[in-house]
Amino acid sequence: MANKEKSIEKKPLKITETILRDAHQSLIATRMTTEQMLPIVDKMDQIGYHAVECWGGATFDASLRFLKEDPWERLRKLRDGFKNTKLQMLFRGQNILGYNHYADDVVEYFVQKSIANGIDIIRIFDCLNDLRNLETAVKAANKENGHAQIALSYTLGDAYTLDYWKDMAKRIEDMGAKSLCIKDMAGLLVPVKATELVQALKESVDIPIDLHTHYTSGVASMTYMKAVEAGCDIIDTAISPFAMGTSQPATEVMVEAFKGTPYDTGLDLDKLAEIADYFRPMREEALKTGLMNTKVLGVNIQTLRYQVPGGMLSNLVSQLKEMGQEDKYEQVLEEVPKVRKDFGEPPLVTPSSQIVGTQAVLNVVSGERYKMVTKESKKLLSGEFGQTVKPFDKEVQKKCIGDTKPITCRPADLIKPQLADIEKEMAQYKQQDEDVLSYALFPQVATEFFKYREAQQNKVDAAAADTESKAYPV
Amino acid sequence: MANKEKSIEKKPLKITETILRDAHQSLIATRMTTEQMLPIVDKMDQIGYHAVECWGGATFDASLRFLKEDPWERLRKLRDGFKNTKLQMLFRGQNILGYNHYADDVVEYFVQKSIANGIDIIRIFDCLNDLRNLETAVKAANKENGHAQIALSYTLGDAYTLDYWKDMAKRIEDMGAKSLCIKDMAGLLVPVKATELVQALKESVDIPIDLHTHYTSGVASMTYMKAVEAGCDIIDTAISPFAMGTSQPATEVMVEAFKGTPYDTGLDLDKLAEIADYFRPMREEALKTGLMNTKVLGVNIQTLRYQVPGGMLSNLVSQLKEMGQEDKYEQVLEEVPKVRKDFGEPPLVTPSSQIVGTQAVLNVVSGERYKMVTKESKKLLSGEFGQTVKPFDKEVQKKCIGDTKPITCRPADLIKPQLADIEKEMAQYKQQDEDVLSYALFPQVATEFFKYREAQQNKVDAAAADTESKAYPV
Ligand SMILES: [Co+2]
Ligand SMILES: [Co+2]
Numbered sequence: 001m002a003n004k005e006k007s008i009e010k011k012p013l014k015i016t017e018t019i020l021r022d023a024h025q026s027l028i029a030t031r032m033t034t035e036q037m038l039p040i041v042d043k044m045d046q047i048g049y050h051a052v053e054c055w056g057g058a059t060f061d062a063s064l065r066f067l068k069e070d071p072w073e074r075l076r077k078l079r080d081g082f083k084n085t086k087l088q089m090l091f092r093g094q095n096i097l098g099y100n101h102y103a104d105d106v107v108e109y110f111v112q113k114s115i116a117n118g119i120d121i122i123r124i125f126d127c128l129n130d131l132r133n134l135e136t137a138v139k140a141a142n143k144e145n146g147h148a149q150i151a152l153s154y155t156l157g158d159a160y161t162l163d164y165w166k167d168m169a170k171r172i173e174d175m176g177a178k179s180l181c182i183k184d185m186a187g188l189l190v191p192v193k194a195t196e197l198v199q200a201l202k203e204s205v206d207i208p209i210d211l212h213t214h215y216t217s218g219v220a221s222m223t224y225m226k227a228v229e230a231g232c233d234i235i236d237t238a239i240s241p242f243a244m245g246t247s248q249p250a251t252e253v254m255v256e257a258f259k260g261t262p263y264d265t266g267l268d269l270d271k272l273a274e275i276a277d278y279f280r281p282m283r284e285e286a287l288k289t290g291l292m293n294t295k296v297l298g299v300n301i302q303t304l305r306y307q308v309p310g311g312m313l314s315n316l317v318s319q320l321k322e323m324g325q326e327d328k329y330e331q332v333l334e335e336v337p338k339v340r341k342d343f344g345e346p347p348l349v350t351p352s353s354q355i356v357g358t359q360a361v362l363n364v365v366s367g368e369r370y371k372m373v374t375k376e377s378k379k380l381l382s383g384e385f386g387q388t389v390k391p392f393d394k395e396v397q398k399k400c401i402g403d404t405k406p407i408t409c410r411p412a413d414l415i416k417p418q419l420a421d422i423e424k425e426m427a428q429y430k431q432q433d434e435d436v437l438s439y440a441l442f443p444q445v446a447t448e449f450f451k452y453r454e455a456q457q458n459k460v461d462a463a464a465a466d467t468e469s470k471a472y473p474v
Numbered sequence: 475m476a477n478k479e480k481s482i483e484k485k486p487l488k489i490t491e492t493i494l495r496d497a498h499q500s501l502i503a504t505r506m507t508t509e510q511m512l513p514i515v516d517k518m519d520q521i522g523y524h525a526v527e528c529w530g531g532a533t534f535d536a537s538l539r540f541l542k543e544d545p546w547e548r549l550r551k552l553r554d555g556f557k558n559t560k561l562q563m564l565f566r567g568q569n570i571l572g573y574n575h576y577a578d579d580v581v582e583y584f585v586q587k588s589i590a591n592g593i594d595i596i597r598i599f600d601c602l603n604d605l606r607n608l609e610t611a612v613k614a615a616n617k618e619n620g621h622a623q624i625a626l627s628y629t630l631g632d633a634y635t636l637d638y639w640k641d642m643a644k645r646i647e648d649m650g651a652k653s654l655c656i657k658d659m660a661g662l663l664v665p666v667k668a669t670e671l672v673q674a675l676k677e678s679v680d681i682p683i684d685l686h687t688h689y690t691s692g693v694a695s696m697t698y699m700k701a702v703e704a705g706c707d708i709i710d711t712a713i714s715p716f717a718m719g720t721s722q723p724a725t726e727v728m729v730e731a732f733k734g735t736p737y738d739t740g741l742d743l744d745k746l747a748e749i750a751d752y753f754r755p756m757r758e759e760a761l762k763t764g765l766m767n768t769k770v771l772g773v774n775i776q777t778l779r780y781q782v783p784g785g786m787l788s789n790l791v792s793q794l795k796e797m798g799q800e801d802k803y804e805q806v807l808e809e810v811p812k813v814r815k816d817f818g819e820p821p822l823v824t825p826s827s828q829i830v831g832t833q834a835v836l837n838v839v840s841g842e843r844y845k846m847v848t849k850e851s852k853k854l855l856s857g858e859f860g861q862t863v864k865p866f867d868k869e870v871q872k873k874c875i876g877d878t879k880p881i882t883c884r885p886a887d888l889i890k891p892q893l894a895d896i897e898k899e900m901a902q903y904k905q906q907d908e909d910v911l912s913y914a915l916f917p918q919v920a921t922e923f924f925k926y927r928e929a930q931q932n933k934v935d936a937a938a939a940d941t942e943s944k945a946y947p948v
Contacts, residue, residue, distance in 0.1 A: 191699065192735050218714070218727035221692070222699050225665065240692070240773040244718075252775040253692035261666050269779055276775065287768050294761050297771055299714040301726040301750065305743055 013263040014050035014234040015255070016088060016210065018248050019279065020078070021053040023238035026214065026247040028291045030062035032282075034074040040278045041081030047271055049085055050234055051121050054078050055114070056089030060097040064442060064449045072117055072434040079118025086120035086147075093126040093133040094412050098441040099351070101384075101411050103418040104136045106440050111140035113434050125151035125183055127349050130386030131171055132410040142176050149210065151181035154189055155347035156307045157340070159389040165197060166204040173205040179234070180209050184223075185349050186309035187216035191226040198230035210234035215244040216310050218299035221257070224249055228263050240276045241283035245297040246310075252276065306333060312353045319361050328364050335360040342396040343380055344388025355380055373400045383407040429454075487737040488524035488708040489729070490562060490684065492722050493753065494552070495527040497712035500688065500721040502765045504536035506756075508548040514752045515555030521745055523559055524708055525595050528552050529588070530563030534571040538916060538923045546591055546908040553592025560594035560621075567600040567607040568886050572915040573825070575858075575885050577892040578610045580914050585614035587908050599625035599657055601823050604860030605645055606884040616650050623684065625655035628663055629821035630781045631814070633863040639671060640678040647679040653708070654683050658697075659823050660783035661690035665700040672704035684708035689718040690784055692773035695731070698723055702737050714750045715757035719771040720784075726750065780807060786827045793835050802838050809834040816870040817854060818862025829854055847874045857881040903928075 024032040037054075044052060055075050063071040078087060094101045096110050114122065122141045126133040129152055141148035150172045152165065172180050182189070182197065189197070194211070201209055211227045211234070213220045224235045236248050243250035255267045286292035300310040316333075320326050339360045346352040355376045363369045379385065381397045383406040397406070407414065418440065423430070426439040429450035438446040498506040511528075518526060529549050537545040552561060568575045570584050588596065596615045600607040603626055615622035624646045626639065646654050656663070656671065663671070668685070675683055685701045685708070687694045698709045710722050717724035729741045760766035774784040790807075794800050813834045820826040829850045836846045853859065855871045857880040871880070881888065892914065897904070900913040903924035912920040 190733070191731050192733075217730075218695070218718075218724050219731050221696050222731050225696050225699065240775055243773060244692075250692050250773045250775070252778075253773055256691075256775070256778045257665050257693050257696050259664070259666075269775070273775065273779060283772070284768075294758075294768060294771070297768070298757070299717060299724045299727055301714055301724070301730070301743070301747060304726075304730045305747060 010262050010264070013228050013232075013254075013258055013265050014208075015251060015265055015267060016051045016053055016234055016236045017044065017047070017049045017251060018053045018236050018238045019242050019275075021055060021057055021059055021088075021090065022212075022236070023242035023247045025058050025062075027242055027245060027296055028286045030058045031066065031291060033067050034063075034069055034077055036282065037074075038077060038081060040275060041078065043271065043274055043278070045082045045085050047085075047275070048267055051086040051088040052082065053088040053090065053123075053236065055087065055119060056091050056097055056123075058097075060438075061442060061445065064438060065445045068449060068452050070449070070453070071438070072113075072432065075114075075117045075119070087118055088121040088123060088149075089114060089119045091122050091124045091137055093124055093137055095133075096137075096441060101133075101415060102440065103415040104412055105417040105419045106422075106437070107136045107412075108140040109419060110437050110440075111137055111146070112144055113437060115141070115144040115146040117434070119146065121147040121149055121179075123149045123151050123181055123183075125153055125181075126386065127153060127352050128346050128386045128388055129153050129168065130388075130410075131168070131175065133386050133412070135175065135410070136412065138175055138177060147178045148176065149179045149181050150175065150177040151183040151212065153347040153349050154182050154184040155349070156188055157345045157389075159345045162196060162200040164389070166200050169201045169204045173207050177207060179207050180205060182209070182211050184211070184213040186303050186311075187214045187218075187220055188303060188307060188309075189213055189223050190219050190304070191222040194223045194227040194232075195230045198227045198232045202231040208233040210236065212236040213248070214246055215249055216246050216300050217303040218301065219304070220244075221249040221253065224254060225257065228258065239272065239279055241279040246300075247296075306336075308336060308348050309353055312348060312357050315354065316357050316361060319358065320365075323361075323365060325365050328361075331364045332360050335364050339363065341390075342393040343377075344390045344392050346380075346388050351376065352380070352385075370396055370399045378404075381406065384411055386411055426450075484736050484738070487702055487706075487728075487732055487739050488682075489725060489739055489741060490525045490527055490708055490710045491518065491521070491523045491725055492527045492710050492712045493716050493749075495529060495531055495533055495562075495564065496686075496710070497716035497721045499532050499536075501716055501719060501770055502760045504532045505540065505765060507541050508537075508543055508551055510756065511548075512551060512555060514749060515552065517745065517748055517752070519556045519559050521559075521749070522741055525560040525562040526556065527562040527564065527597075527710065529561065529593060530565050530571055530597075532571075534912075535916060535919065538912060539919045542923060542926050544923070544927070545912070546587075546906065549588075549591045549593070561592055562595040562597060562623075563588060563593045565596050565598045565611055567598055567611055569607075570611075570915060575607075575889060576914065577889040578886055579891040579893045580896070580911070581610045581886075582614040583893060584911050584914075585611055585620070586618055587911060589615070589618040589620040591908070593620065595621040595623055595653075597623045597625050597655055597657075599627055599655075600860065601627060601826050602820050602860045602862055603627055603642065604862075605642070605649065607860050607886070609649065609884070610886065612649055612651060621652045622650065623653040623655050624649065624651040625657040625686065627821040627823050628656050628658040629823070630662055631819045633819045636670060636674040638863070640674050643675045643678045647681050651681060653681050654679060656683070656685050656687075658685070658687040660777050660785075661688045661692075661694060662777060662781060662783075663687055663697050664693050664778070665696040668697045668701040668706075669704045672701045672706045676705040682707040684710065686710040687722070688720055689723055690720050690774050691777040692775065693778070694718075695723040695727065698728060699731065702732065713746065713753055715753040720774075721770075780810075782810060782822050783827055786822060786831050789828065790831050790835060793832065794839075797835075797839060799839050802835075805838045806834050809838050813837065815864075816867040817851075818864045818866050820854075820862050825850065826854070826859075844870060844873045852878075855880065858885055860885055900924075 020037055060071045063069040096102055124134050124137045134150055138148045152168055169180055209232050211232045213223055237251040237254050238248040240250040240252050252272045255265050258264055302313050303310045320328055339356050358374055359377045362372045366372045378401050381392055381400050382404055422440045423436050494511055534545045537543040570576055598608050598611045608624055612622045626642055643654055683706050685706045687697055711725040711728050712722040714724040714726050726746045729739050732738055776787050777784045794802055813830050832848055833851045837843045840846045852875050855866055855874050856878060896914045897910050
């Protein structure tokens with residue numbers, strides 16, 4: 001027995017905890033405040049996580065817009081508290097944390113400031129898996145001695161063969177990424193495919209492989225199990241009160257599932273239980289107020305049925321409802337994969353999922369394919385988001401963008417440096433270098449936040465100011 | 475590739491659907507009515523389930539008590555609807571569907587009538603795994619040409635070695651059971667142990683092995699996956715709107731998880747989706763009214779932490795709270811495994827979990843072990859529930875039951891035939907043979923139901939009768 005145990009090589013699985021970023025982004029619309037995070041940081045720091053994902057993604061926008069918090073201040077406070085644990089952020093390639101392509105100087109500066117303020121690992125991805133859109137961010141991270149992790153947006157389709165993923169992985173390793181993440185936003189990756197995929201990637205590259213998925217379709221924990229057995233090094237999990245549903249598998253559950261196996265994480269369940277105890281009242285409160293909807297907690301099997309993200313399907317339904325054309329749902333469902341093919345078979349993830357979905361609706365409702373074409377469809381077919389895995393359908397492209405000459409270069413090559421102008425534009429609000437970046441990404445939202453901040457600093461109670469203004473109605 | 479596929483032997487996994495019994499018993503207090511079930515029966519019948527669990531367990535009691543429904547009538551209606559699918563019930567050995575030991579003639583008659591009214595598979599278990607408590611039911615099922623499945627109550631502890639389970643399985647096969655179920659009521663079985671256990675059982679017996687677990691602790695789907703890979707033939711699942719939490723893994727999810735593997739169930743996801751669509755509004759309604767509590771939907775990691783069922787822990791907390799002794803919780807948690815040892819290390823399942831838990835509370839709160847002893851503890855230590863896996867602690871037994879001579883025979887051997895007396899007692903209410911059995915198990919509840927039924931038949935509106943009685947208050 002002792003012999004048998006010895007003969008199995010130990011290969012402890014690493015855990016990245018998502019409670020401070022993806023878990024609350026997925027379950028409570030990114031509304032967790034810094035104040036809610038800080039009291040538990042010390043205990044989280046003692047767990048021995050591989051990393052804590054705590055910044056980036058939608059948290060930056062949500063902090064400024066809804067919570068009236070400076071995201072940079074949040075990062076510095078988290079860095080202060082986490083003495084032993086690596087902090088991870090999610091970074092949308094050339095889109096940074098926003099929704100457009102930015103100039104390289106903005107991307108470089110953002111990476112530099114993220115690392116300077118405390119980030120260790122930057123997970124960088126592109127919705128089209130166009131690696132050119134990641135180059136600037138990866139180079140910048142390496143220059144700042146950060147850990148650049150490149151994430152592949154996982155999707156299904158003819159183009160996405162094991163050879164495709166292997167080739168991408170090799171190129172990612174060659175680009176200088178220190179690790180590779182399979183980012184399965186929609187929970188499309190089923191267990192048997194996880195085995196194949198991880199095995200293939202392991203053959204292709206030497207850098208560690210991280211799997212990120214969501215429980216949406218219900219297979220996530222099994223997918224993790226199969227991936228880990230196939231050699232996956234790191235999995236992303238969320239402490240149980242904010243786990244499952246549209247979030248990640250529960251940290252404690254995965255820790256227990258691998259206990260006593262060669263992949264034993266070594267994490268202490270009693271300590272994890274204290275962290276769960278801290279977040280449980282937050283879950284209960286969010287359920288009571290409706291901030292957490294019970295619909296996000298169940299299983300949504302549609303993803304596996306139609307191989308498109310659950311969120312995309314509900315968007316289609318509401319678009320059709322608005323038009324009073326709900327009876328066209330089945331037709332639209334059949335149109336979606338056709339439009340996706342015409343558009344070069346991109347992964348169905350924000351924003352490509354919306355672009356493909358809306359165009360499919362228009363193609364069906366208008367009675368003629370591509371009779372009506374959205375601005376975003378034109379942008380995509382003009383190459384402005386980057387290169388898709390397969391070429392666009394030439395006829396469709398012609399019909400949609402006419403004689404406009406599509407670009408084939410890296411989109412950001414056409415964007416002139418932006419930083420200097422931005423800095424000039426927002427100079428009156430600047431209190432720290434990082435404010436320039438907040439403004440660069442969300443000019444309006446950041447301006448409002450800067451004004452709010454100033455009011456606070458001038459000891460003007462915002463509530464009182466409000467009352468005052470109400471006293472002099474125009 | 476084709477060759478590789480051929481070389482793997484196909485071994486389709488069988489699915490038992492629990493929506494009509496365990497799923498609603500676990501999530502909405504067994505409140506699903508026959509009327510809610512019937513409209514979907516035809517579609518369910520076309521799926522190709524191994525079986526549909528739809529009767530027994532707590533449904534019998536709940537039908538009579540809360541729904542004012544004749545459980546026998548429900549069974550006949552379900553049998554009418556399910557033309558191609560086997561119907562399965564859960565049967566508590568010598569306790570039948572009640573909470574006491576009954577005489578053999580009652581057990582035999584109940585089995586006979588269950589099969590006569592439409593049951594194909596009777597899953598029979600005993601809370602102590604004392605096989606003598608199953609003998610009568612198994613024999614009766616075989617006599618009626620039913621499928622007797624014996625379920626082992628899964629638990630953890632020194633006594634529960636792989637050799638113990640193998641030996642039990644062998645004895646079960648020898649008893650004439652047509653299949654064996656591992657019944658993991660609390661979600662204690664983790665994936666790695668499922669592999670070991672199923673492999674061991676497969677070495678021991680030739681009859682099919684069914685695994686039944688609950689998602690309570692969050693590992694259930696992974697446990698199923700490992701069990702199936704180790705040779706498990708049948709798993710119990712619930713259609714997604716009533717899956718997970720304290721219920722079973724979702725049917726659709728497990729079907730998808732094994733698709734394209736040697737264990738492919740062959741079930742049609744589109745047809746399953748129609749069934750899910752039918753039950754989804756019921757889930758939403760139950761969440762709205764509070765009949766389904768969001769607490770039963772999350773992960774309860776305490777089971778894996780303390781290796782006792784989650785429900786038992788919350789019982790301990792509320793007992794201590796009532797006594798104003800919440801600070802003794804940790805002490806009681808330490809006392810539980812000690813009492814369990816003293817009591818012969820029984821599985822912690824109703825009623826043994828309550829007996830052990832309450833005694834542990836008394837041992838701590840009274841300041842002296844076994845100074846106060848419950849009636850139920852005395853009964854257990856007198857052998858009245860049957861034989862435990864290990865002997866009782868002699869000193870503890872002496873202190874608790876004094877000079878009372880414990881029984882060592884099968885408890886039902888001491889119970890005289892009951893049927894004739896029962897039939898006499900309830901003759902005035904009898905409208906069908908089966909009424910005798912309803913009365914045998916739940917005399918008071920059945921009597922009330924019989925009166926209600928009579929009132930309905932006499933075209934006396936029960937509501938009007940109520941009003942009448944209120945018109946003449948005493
Ligand atoms: Co995510
Ligand atoms: Co059960």
